[in-house]
Amino acid sequence: MRKRTIRLSEDLVGQIREQSKKRGFDTASAFIRAAIEKELAGSRATFDVTEERLAATIDRLAGELRRLRTGQQGLFAFLDALTKTVLTCLPEPSGENHAQAVARAKARYERFLKSVGMGIAGDTQAALDELTGRIQ
Numbered sequence: 001m002r003k004r005t006i007r008l009s010e011d012l013v014g015q016i017r018e019q020s021k022k023r024g025f026d027t028a029s030a031f032i033r034a035a036i037e038k039e040l041a042g043s044r045a046t047f048d049v050t051e052e053r054l055a056a057t058i059d060r061l062a063g064e065l066r067r068l069r070t071g072q073q074g075l076f077a078f079l080d081a082l083t084k085t086v087l088t089c090l091p092e093p094s095g096e097n098h099a100q101a102v103a104r105a106k107a108r109y110e111r112f113l114k115s116v117g118m119g120i121a122g123d124t125q126a127a128l129d130e131l132t133g134r135i136q
Contacts, residue, residue: 083112 008016013028020031087105 079116083109087112 016028016031020028023031025031025034087109093101
């Protein structure tokens with residue numbers, strides 16, 4: 001064991017002696033060692049509890065973000081299907097004008113995707129590239 005010397009006020013020395021006798025310690029040094037060990041263990045426990053709470057919070061937030069992303073993808077897929085249905089099922093001219101009407105519907109759909117991409121807050125350019133990339 002190593003020996004450490006610390007300076008204490010007379011009042012504190014008296015309190016240490018009194019508490020060490022009250023609590024059944026053989027010496028004041030044994031009381032001081034026990035108090036230091038208890039404090040060190042308590043600090044570690046407090047740190048561990050804080051770390052666990054922080055990890056739990058991060059896990060909860062990650063789960064919420066996954067659920068939001070899934071919901072957002074579902075909404076986009078729904079809107080995508082609805083838009084395709086509306087743009088392709090509108091009454092079209094028959095015969096020779098059919099190919100032209102389909103081409104116009106595809107052009108309207110592309111413009112629609114671009115406007116959706118522009119309306120997305122945040123990384124608009126990446127969203128626009130992703131949306132227009134789905135057309136091809």
